[in-house]
Amino acid sequence: MSNLTLSGRERWHRMSRRVRFPWPQGFRPGFGGSLALLFCAVMILAAVAGPALAPFDANESDFAAIMLPPAWLTDGLWEHPLGTDQLGRDVLSRLIVGTQIAMIVAIATSVVAGVIGVTLGLIAGYLGGWADAVISRIVDAFLALPFILMALAFISALGTGVGNILLVLIMTNWAPYARLVRSEVVSIKRRDFVVLAQMAGVSRTRIILRHILPNAANSILVLAVLDVGRAVILESSLSFLGLGIQPPDVSWGLMLADGRAYISIAWWLTVLPGIAIVATVLSFNAVGEKLRVWFDPRGNL
Amino acid sequence: MSVQTMTEGATITATGLRKEFTLSQRSLFRKPPRVVAVDDVSFTVAPGTTLGLVGESGSGKTTVARMLLKLETPTSGSLTLNGHDVLGSQTPEQARTFRRTVQAVFQDPYSALSPRLRADRIVGEPLEAQGVEHAAIDARVAELFDQVGLGREVRHRYPHEFSGGQRQRIAIARALSTNPKMLVLDEPVSALDVSVRAQILALLRSMQERLGLTYVFIGHDLAIVRYLSSMVGVMYFGRMVEIGAASDVLRQPLHPYSRRLVAVASGATRLGDHRITGDLPSPLKPPSGCTFRTRCVYADERCRAEIPRLRVVGSGQQVACHHVEAIRDGVKPETGPLGGDA
Numbered sequence: 353m354s355n356l357t358l359s360g361r362e363r364w365h366r367m368s369r370r371v372r373f374p375w376p377q378g379f380r381p382g383f384g385g386s387l388a389l390l391f392c393a394v395m396i397l398a399a400v401a402g403p404a405l406a407p408f409d410a411n412e413s414d415f416a417a418i419m420l421p422p423a424w425l426t427d428g429l430w431e432h433p434l435g436t437d438q439l440g441r442d443v444l445s446r447l448i449v450g451t452q453i454a455m456i457v458a459i460a461t462s463v464v465a466g467v468i469g470v471t472l473g474l475i476a477g478y479l480g481g482w483a484d485a486v487i488s489r490i491v492d493a494f495l496a497l498p499f500i501l502m503a504l505a506f507i508s509a510l511g512t513g514v515g516n517i518l519l520v521l522i523m524t525n526w527a528p529y530a531r532l533v534r535s536e537v538v539s540i541k542r543r544d545f546v547v548l549a550q551m552a553g554v555s556r557t558r559i560i561l562r563h564i565l566p567n568a569a570n571s572i573l574v575l576a577v578l579d580v581g582r583a584v585i586l587e588s589s590l591s592f593l594g595l596g597i598q599p600p601d602v603s604w605g606l607m608l609a610d611g612r613a614y615i616s617i618a619w620w621l622t623v624l625p626g627i628a629i630v631a632t633v634l635s636f637n638a639v640g641e642k643l644r645v646w647f648d649p650r651g652n653l
Numbered sequence: 654m655s656v657q658t659m660t661e662g663a664t665i666t667a668t669g670l671r672k673e674f675t676l677s678q679r680s681l682f683r684k685p686p687r688v689v690a691v692d693d694v695s696f697t698v699a700p701g702t703t704l705g706l707v708g709e710s711g712s713g714k715t716t717v718a719r720m721l722l723k724l725e726t727p728t729s730g731s732l733t734l735n736g737h738d739v740l741g742s743q744t745p746e747q748a749r750t751f752r753r754t755v756q757a758v759f760q761d762p763y764s765a766l767s768p769r770l771r772a773d774r775i776v777g778e779p780l781e782a783q784g785v786e787h788a789a790i791d792a793r794v795a796e797l798f799d800q801v802g803l804g805r806e807v808r809h810r811y812p813h814e815f816s817g818g819q820r821q822r823i824a825i826a827r828a829l830s831t832n833p834k835m836l837v838l839d840e841p842v843s844a845l846d847v848s849v850r851a852q853i854l855a856l857l858r859s860m861q862e863r864l865g866l867t868y869v870f871i872g873h874d875l876a877i878v879r880y881l882s883s884m885v886g887v888m889y890f891g892r893m894v895e896i897g898a899a900s901d902v903l904r905q906p907l908h909p910y911s912r913r914l915v916a917v918a919s920g921a922t923r924l925g926d927h928r929i930t931g932d933l934p935s936p937l938k939p940p941s942g943c944t945f946r947t948r949c950v951y952a953d954e955r956c957r958a959e960i961p962r963l964r965v966v967g968s969g970q971q972v973a974c975h976h977v978e979a980i981r982d983g984v985k986p987e988t989g990p991l992g993g994d995a
Contacts, residue, residue: 563767
């Protein structure tokens with residue numbers, strides 16, 4: 353049987369048996385997972401390198417080249433591989449610069465929301481009693497609030513801008529961390545090694561940092577990776593509604609909103625940023641899912 | 654502070670220990686139900702000896718262990734270590750001394766070791782909490798790994814690299830790290846393979862001989878309890894029903910409950926003859942009088958009316974049964990079991 357008749361998946365399996373990937377022991381992302389990991393890496397690279405990778409300035413208008421289609425279509429120019437928009441701006445450059453905003457906002461959100469949520473979850477779970485009751489009720493309240501409504505209220509009160517978007521996203525994203533960590537802590541703190549540490553007179557902070565947090569770290573990491581995808585969607589939705597990133601900054605959501613009016617004559621203005629959003633969110637979700645399976649001992653059966 | 658060796662042993666005395674638990678409130682208008690887990694338990698364990706506590710699940714033996722470790726505060730009763738009260742308010746110094754003196758080994762060697770810590774950190778943790786400096790901890794930990802038969806070279810591994818028996822050795826090494834005088838062993842071999850049990854028990858015995866440790870050993874397997882214990886207490890439904898020298902209690906049990914436990918364990922009788930029928934009564938509605946009357950073939954009206962107290966019978970063991978002499982002499986008619994409430 354020649355290699356050509358094999359499906360992509362089969363060919364992948366053959367190849368991955370020959371090539372040793374530097375994955376940690378037991379981590380088997382498979383074909384889809386590897387693709388997702390690769391895509392996430394590309395996204396993060398684009399975010400770091402940002403404008404340096406873009407062939408044009410994202411806001412440079414060229415009125416001689418308005419709404420050029422992608423290069424592989426008739427009238428397309430290889431100078432603008434993904435075409436240009438209604439102001440003659442290069443779509444590829446805008447996507448790359450948009451990646452930077454999307455990734456910075458999403459990663460900053462999951463890190464800061466994670467730190468806040470994890471801290472409150474540790475306090476609620478370990479101390480129990482009143483601290484737990486108060487924190488858990490606040491978490492419930494935040495989880496019950498509809499996100500768009502809350503974002504509208506905040507942005508109209510505070511005004512737009514990257515800082516305020518971050519604030520809103522953090523406000524809406526910390527609660528799931530707190531809930532997850534609280535439930536993890538409640539089960540970990542009953543285990544014998546915590547009881548033994550308490551008996552040995554180990555201080556409370558030390559028990560939390562050395563015994564409880566490391567044993568909850570896996571679930572926190574999984575949630576954080578999944579949360580990056582969620583934050584990408586939230587930021588795009590806000591920007592699409594005009595509550596998020598403001599021009600001249602570039603955002604995928606903003607590109608969608610701008611291109612909406614021309615969808616019948618220039619589909620690439622909406623479809624391409626849409627693909628970017630979907631692919632990013634799917635990739636982060638897939639990576640999170642693979643990590644979850646890897647960390648969960650039952651997932652290895 | 655260095656790790657000093659202690660010559661003097663530990664005597665632990667419990668007097669009238671009682672522990673009630675308040676269950677969560679089910680109705681707004683009724684008082685939350687209270688459950689007595691342990692009632693009127695008293696014993697003294699001399700230095701270098703072992704008290705074995707036996708009884709089925711729910712008999713309160715683990716609650717006794719938790720009270721000895723100060724993980725639970727008794728509702729009433731007193732607990733002294735070498736004559737000093739350990740329940741009242743203690744200075745931080747006294748609390749530290751207690752933690753150093755009394756250590757524990759629990760049942761599940763998988764839960765007892767944090768999966769994220771290296772074995773040497775686990776064993777050294779009690780010393781670290783006592784403020785011992787790092788070099789001294791390292792030396793002591795290496796010595797402990799040799800002592801419990803693991804060898805010092807494996808001490809930098811993580812718990813998942815050890816088997817159940819090896820993990821229990823690590824747990825024992827940790828318990829011994831502060832040079833304790835007393836160990837509370839809560840079913841330390843129940844979770845282990847039968848082939849490993851004997852090794853761990855032999856290790857515990859040799860440690861006791863070498864270090865003069867006082868053991869309180871909780872178990873439900875009489876053969877294992879017999880191997881380690883100099884004294885045995887039989888618990889039923891939160892009460893001590895029989896206590897005395899291991900040779901007496903296990904060779905010639907007098908309380909109807911211990912008689913059946915021993916008969917079943919020894920296999921001397923046909924299965925069924927001495928079967929203990931039924932389950933423990935509900936702790937929410939404890940039987941009046943003798944708590945064993947609902948399962949005891951000898952129960953009569955006196956057992957329903959009067960709580961039997963522990964009293965010395967025969968060669969020195971204490972038994973809590975109204976009819977113990979008659980049962981021993983084989984003249985007590987089988988009138989029970991007596992069900993029903995008060």
